[in-house]
Amino acid sequence: MKRLLLIPDGMADWKDERLNATPLEYAETPNMDFIAKEGACGMVKTVPDGFEPGSDIANLTILGVDVRKYYTGRGPIEALAKGLKAKMAFRCNLVYVENGIMADYSGHRIGDTEARKVINELNRQLSNEWLRFYAGRSYRNLLLLDKEFGQVRTTPPHDITGKAIEGYMPEDGELAEVLRDLMEKSLEVIPAVTEKANMIWPWSGGKMPSFPDFSKKWGVKAVMISEVDLLQGIGRGLGMEVIEVEGITGYVDTNYKGLAKAAIRALKGNDFVVLHTEGIDEVSHEGDLEKKIEAIELYDEKIVGYILDRLDIEETKIMLLPDHPTPVKLKTHVAEPVPFAVTCKKDDVKKFSEKACRKGMHGFVDGLRLMDIFFC
Numbered sequence: 001m002k003r004l005l006l007i008p009d010g011m012a013d014w015k016d017e018r019l020n021a022t023p024l025e026y027a028e029t030p031n032m033d034f035i036a037k038e039g040a041c042g043m044v045k046t047v048p049d050g051f052e053p054g055s056d057i058a059n060l061t062i063l064g065v066d067v068r069k070y071y072t073g074r075g076p077i078e079a080l081a082k083g084l085k086a087k088m089a090f091r092c093n094l095v096y097v098e099n100g101i102m103a104d105y106s107g108h109r110i111g112d113t114e115a116r117k118v119i120n121e122l123n124r125q126l127s128n129e130w131l132r133f134y135a136g137r138s139y140r141n142l143l144l145l146d147k148e149f150g151q152v153r154t155t156p157p158h159d160i161t162g163k164a165i166e167g168y169m170p171e172d173g174e175l176a177e178v179l180r181d182l183m184e185k186s187l188e189v190i191p192a193v194t195e196k197a198n199m200i201w202p203w204s205g206g207k208m209p210s211f212p213d214f215s216k217k218w219g220v221k222a223v224m225i226s227e228v229d230l231l232q233g234i235g236r237g238l239g240m241e242v243i244e245v246e247g248i249t250g251y252v253d254t255n256y257k258g259l260a261k262a263a264i265r266a267l268k269g270n271d272f273v274v275l276h277t278e279g280i281d282e283v284s285h286e287g288d289l290e291k292k293i294e295a296i297e298l299y300d301e302k303i304v305g306y307i308l309d310r311l312d313i314e315e316t317k318i319m320l321l322p323d324h325p326t327p328v329k330l331k332t333h334v335a336e337p338v339p340f341a342v343t344c345k346k347d348d349v350k351k352f353s354e355k356a357c358r359k360g361m362h363g364f365v366d367g368l369r370l371m372d373i374f375f376c
């Protein structure tokens with residue numbers, strides 16, 4: 001038996017007053033409804049209590065990784081996503097501090113090229129054999145340490161806008177001293193390169209995670225197909241093969257056919273394929289309701305429909321769920337349960353939506369149980 005896991009990022013939503021429905025309920029989605037009708041449904045909590053509803057947390061949970069045990073921070077996940085090797089990683093913002101106050105956590109949205117120049121200069125002056133900076137996008141960069149340290153307490157810079165930084169510098173132990181020293185020295189290095197930022201701010205760091213091997217755990221050959229490096233990194237971290245698709249944009253104008261074809265092709269030589277797509281989440285972040293409905297219909301037709309036309313659901317079980325809701329009204333993620341449908345067993349649900357799936361036979365389940373349900 002083969003298995004295909006479909007994850008349309010951020011598809012779940014809240015009810016819109018004018019539509020008197022959620023975008024998913026309102027949209028025409030005959031193919032997703034078919035999966036609900038041929039299978040069994042439920043609601044699933046993909047973000048454990050106390051965690052931010054990030055795509056990393058939600059997707060790790062879906063794939064059976066207990067983030068309470070394995071999640072060490074945003075920095076390590078981002079490093080994993082970029083295929084970087086080190087013992088520890090921190091998110092390293094370029095920030096602007098004025099008279100000891102956190103004036104801008106995003107370095108006035110510094111451009112990629114300018115940020116890269118800053119990172120190069122920081123490496124030239126402050127790196128050593130076990131410490132280096134890595135350029136990401138804009139103010140979102142990484143600090144990699146190839147040396148073991150104990151824990152350290154750091155604060156997200158966006159939480160202290162307008163506050164004196166002194167009370168929020170890294171604390172406790174040897175690593176805190178290393179970070180404080182780097183931060184102070186960066187105050188002299190950065191202003192020579194840019195006016196947008198003047199200091200580094202390392203946070204959400206920790207040891208690089210070692211996730212349990214998905215393929216070994218379930219005795220399958222597993223593949224990850226995704227438009228974003230975050231999910232590719234998670235796939236790699238779980239021991240999956242990562243397949244690249246050409247012409248993808250991570251938006252509603254992506255290469256749907258290429259993605260759907262890649263999934264079908266991957267199922268020929270493997271037992272388990274994840275197909276994660278990003279476009280619906282992007283339009284949700286834009287807060288555009290009409291565009292979200294359109295994006296959901298495109299997904300239904302060009303991904304789910306294309307696949308159903310070419311796949312025998314007697315031979316390949318399909319599970320479908322968004323990783324988390326991204327309400328257009330809020331333009332960001334929330335940690336609420338999402339609907340899921342899976343073509344193992346069968347219940348009375350005939351539509352794939354937030355409301356309909358509540359009546360499914362699986363009821364309300366913990367995200368960590370999803371794979372047990374899928375490997376029925």
Ligand SMILES: [Zn+2]
Binds near residue numbers: 010056281324
């Ligand atoms: Zn997501």
